[in-house]
Amino acid sequence: MISTVVWGTGNVGRAAIRAVDAHPALELAAVLVHNPDKAGRDAGELGGLDHELGVAATDDIDTALAASPQAVVYAASGDIRPDGALADITRAIRAGAVVVTPALYALYDQRNAPPELREPVLAAIADGGGSLFVSGVDPGWGNDVLPLLISGLGTTIDVIRCQEIFDYTTYDQEDAVRYLVGMGQPMDYQPAMLATSVPTMVWGGQIRLMARALGVELDEIRETVARRPLEDTVSTAAMGEFAAGSQGAVRFEVQGVVEGEPRIVIEHVTRIHPSCAPDWPTPPDGDGAHRVIIEGRPRIEVTVEATDEGENRSAGGNATAVGRLVGAIDWLVAAAPGLYDALDVPLRPAVGKLGRKRP
Structure with missing residues (x-):
């Protein structure tokens, strides 16, 4: 042992x-x-x-x-x-x-x-x-081995997109949710996780890793960030109230650019309540999912939903990330x-x- x-x-x-x-x-x-x-x-x-x-x-x-x-x-x-x-x-x-x-x-x-x-x-x-x-705990396998495995099923590939889509209502890390990500903060607050170059610092390595595996050269890595306010005050059991007008949803991309086009993309869509930014990607049901989309021929989409500690999908994502490491x-x-x-x-x-x- x-x-x-x-x-x-x-x-x-x-x-x-x-x-x-x-x-x-x-x-x-x-x-x-x-x-x-x-x-x-x-x-x-x-x-x-x-x-x-x-x-x-x-x-x-x-x-x-x-x-x-x-x-x-x-x-x-x-x-x-x-x-x-x-x-x-x-x-x-x-x-x-x-x-x-x-x-x-x-x-x-x-x-x-x-x-x-x-x-x-x-x-x-x-x-x-x-x-x-x-x-990574976001989880790493969703941004490296899973998309690379699925890419081998395609005839032609235009874009590889890895998505994490989550409602943080049940997430048990209030400091991270409120201050690193900025949920519940005024819209002019600068969350540390969304500051220029930070998404690339965190997820750029996975972009480079996939590019290396795919045998392509990156021109650069770009970032896009969008934020939405809450229309109504919402209350969570774990973290209390989040006021109307404060940040309620974040969507960002870390894009690996190949020959002038974003070809390898890691995208995060996070909310503190499902009513915020309903036009953005949503999980099939529940509070979260990880998804890999291969745009090409054929188009391939794989969604993974994991639950742990009851029906907590944030905990499920953590558990699968840990499973990769411990395994x-x-x-x-x-x-x-x-x-x-x-x-x-x-x-x-x-x-x-x-x-x-x-x-």
């Missing part, structure tokens, strides 16, 4: 605890928490399971890494603390662990990552013999130490999971 640490117990960490517990090749060795109120609580409780796992959460990073775990699922956020996330991740790699994480956006396409990010990771790999695989651990442990991306790490069948019941 591969001893595995889950570092962080938010939206991603909860799903990671469940995924590690369910994986037939992995053993949950420790759960690291930042909040001292979570220290000592059982991992099963923190992971939303209906049984205990016999692993008490701890905030003692030194002790957890000193035990030489073979793998770390780094589930702490890197949105507002990228330097801290990088330091944590390189620390785990130096301890000899395989690390999987969504936290370092620029390493989605690790070959073209900036030297100031790539070089510390490579140095840690050389020192400790660990590995790193970064894949890569045993492959990475068997591979040579290194820095890997989605084109390196295969997406494999769920061997040993079908019908499997955990005690």
Whole structure:
């Protein structure tokens, strides 16, 4: 069994605890928490399971890494603390662990990552013999392996479009929803996630990754952003009221331009209520979906709806992203130490999971 640490117990960490517990090749060795109120609580409780796992959460990073775990699922956020996330991740790699994480956006396409990010990771790999695989939580497979797989079914291809469409009403990260994305803020407020160049910083690596796989040269990467106000005040159970006239919906694209035309596009359409911007793309039903559209001959459209933690589709997206990361651990442990991306790490069948019941 591969001893595995889950570092962080938010939206991603909860799903990671469940995924590690369910994986037939992995053993949950420790759960690291930042909040001292979570220290000592059982991992099963923190992971939303209906049984205990016999692993008490701890905030003692030194002790957890000193035990030489073979793998770390780094589930702490890197949105507002990228330097801290990088330091944590390189620390785990130096301890000899395989690390999987969504936290370092620029390493989605690790070959073209900036030297100031790539070089510390490579140095840690050389020192400790660990590995790193970064894949997105939005989810990564929806912006790399899925569209690339489907593209192989086409005769001719004009545009590859990857969409995330979500209503954030049930999303359990109020600071991110209100301040990073700007929901409920005045329309002249500048959300950090929508500032010029930030969408490219986050999703440009996946555009470059797909272009590399498809064998095409990008002229440039462009961004488009549109925002809509709420017509009426709406109330959410998790985050309270969002006032009429404040931002209620966002639509942006990160476009990979090939020979002057947008050919590889990652598009996000997010709302705080379904009444806002009803003319924009919507999910088939419920509060969210991921969609890949291949414009060409034939035209191909695939929509993926995942639910977890009840009927929560935001949690379902997190869970599938985590499934991609956790499912890569045993492959990475068997591979040579290194820095890997989605084109390196295969997406494999769920061997040993079908019908499997955990005690």
